[in-house]
Amino acid sequence: MQTRRLKTDGLTQQILEAGTGPLVLLLHGFPELGLSWRAQVEALAAAGYHAVAPDMRGYGGTDKPGETADHTLLHLVGDMVDLVRALGESECVVVGHDWGAPVAWHCALLRPDMFRAVAGLSVPFQPRRPNGRPTETMAAMGRRAGLGDIYILRFQAADAHLAFDADPATALRKCFWSYDGATAPEHRATGLLPPGVSMLEAVPDHAALPPWLSPDHFADYVAAFTAGGFKGPLDWYRCLDRNWALTAFVQDARITVPALFLVGELDPVRRYAGAHEATLGDWLVDLRGRHVLTGAGHWLQQERPVEVNDYLLGFLRDL
Template identity: 35%
Template sequence: MSSISCEVEHLRIKTYGIWLHMVEQGAGPLVLLLHGFPEFWYSWRHQIAFLAKHGYHVVAPDLRGCGDSDAPLSPTSYSVVHLVGDLISILDHFSEQQAFIVGHDWGAVAGWFLCLLRPDRVKGFVSLSVPYFQRDPNTKLIESYRQVFGDGFYICQFQEPGRAERAFARYDYLTVMKKFLLITKTDILIAPLGMEIIDYLETSSLLPPWITEEELQVYADKFQESGFTGPLNYYRAMDLCLCNAVHLSEILNDRNWELLAAWQGTKVKVPAKFIAGDKDIGFESTREYVTGDIFKQLVPNLEVVILDGHHFIQQERAQEVSEEILCFLRKVSLDSVSSQV
């Protein structure tokens, strides 16, 4: 790995039932960095060093199912309640009542849920790429996605256990990483009829300036060790509204839906900042929502920043994202001190 990875401390902690691996660096207020798909803690390598240098205790876990953390085999172990429970366990391990949370992709989903279910544990939240959507009790999006987009939609293809794993296995791990991490498409990821999404994604022959072959190999080596089933189980344990409940089966769906019903209509009131790349597929499909009034009504204390870039913005625009995060952390801390005076 790069020299950055050699400077972090590795540790494992026990949550309720599984072991989570994470890295840490620095001292000061706690900041949790939550990665997305297909990633592990290494996706935050730039922000770890930057924030630690500026006086923060930075902790970047491998989320359950990813990297060197335990990977339960059943998708039922990847519900939103499990994800929030893992984050609470991390805060408890470090004896911190509150922490700053930064999440990208699936890490952003986990962060929004933490803000919704346990706002008392969050000082402030920075979401990269994934905004907050209000829970809709009448929408089961996996079914609607199949009706609207068909089987070629990547989320639909990820639902069947083993299907994506078999398709990925036709390529070496480095190629799979290049197909996902270097994606430049801005349209919805729908493979043509009869084609798997991994076959539809292009393999870039030229690397962009923000990532090296060595760094891509770090990803490839880790996924060769851990496999893809754990990360894919996030998709298999969802009725994706980015803040909705599990839709693995009717029984499981009903149980989680009932648990989350108590938060129906609840706003996210913790200070929050949303950062996205203007060429991110997700942003392209939610541009009107993100830049309009509804998002800010649901998250009253919200700042929105749109940068020139794609989905993996914390790597592509590492310095800018790091500075945006630091600016937010300092602002929230200053506001907190001012409110106590």
């Protein structure tokens, strides 16, 4: 594997890559990096693919636009279109985890000519709904549950990233631990926060590194987020309502390319996005597989690299 930086039309992107052959893009989520896909880059390269995992816009070694409005889904899809072109290709398979999954789904939705197949991990495709802004829907969901706000609403505040920037190591450790499948159920995140309690305050201080996260691997995350900060990553969340406004033109559109979905049985995201798993077949016209990994949490490709690699390689072989 090697790391290099590529100048694309919109920005300079840092990528982790290995192998030669058909291109497969691997898109990370929050709070991760291209290195979150190391096990997949290695396995895909060994199987005859050119595996590329970029640091996404606002993360790691990739450029970090200062304006919140520069982090919409349309920017993120455009970044991947630019990256495919910069790599000298005209098509690829795109795979996304967490926030990378909505980007991957929309790559396939908006440019099926370039993104010939798509796999999403942890976050199912969520079609645009015509019933108002996403943050309004989330606020109503929290009120119905009677347990406070979903953490995404707290991220809308312009200063929400400052608590993460103040101690990146603690913030990352708490995020990884509270969404991991090995964490005790009473400490695993629900996504909902009591009034006046922040996401980081809701996680006990005794949070430890998950079993899959070595100190050296964790140090790479800490170094990247200490240098780059959390503003850009949280700006993705702050564009939720903007994304809704910008994507009216794809209302009711379906993804037509071959698709795969993987999710951890114990993934906390299923508490607030799980309903969309049941309707995947309505929106993914060529859904080739939908798999729940027993006992796994949110960090699917890092918690269960062997299983994820097997599913991805089987999906790719069948294309």
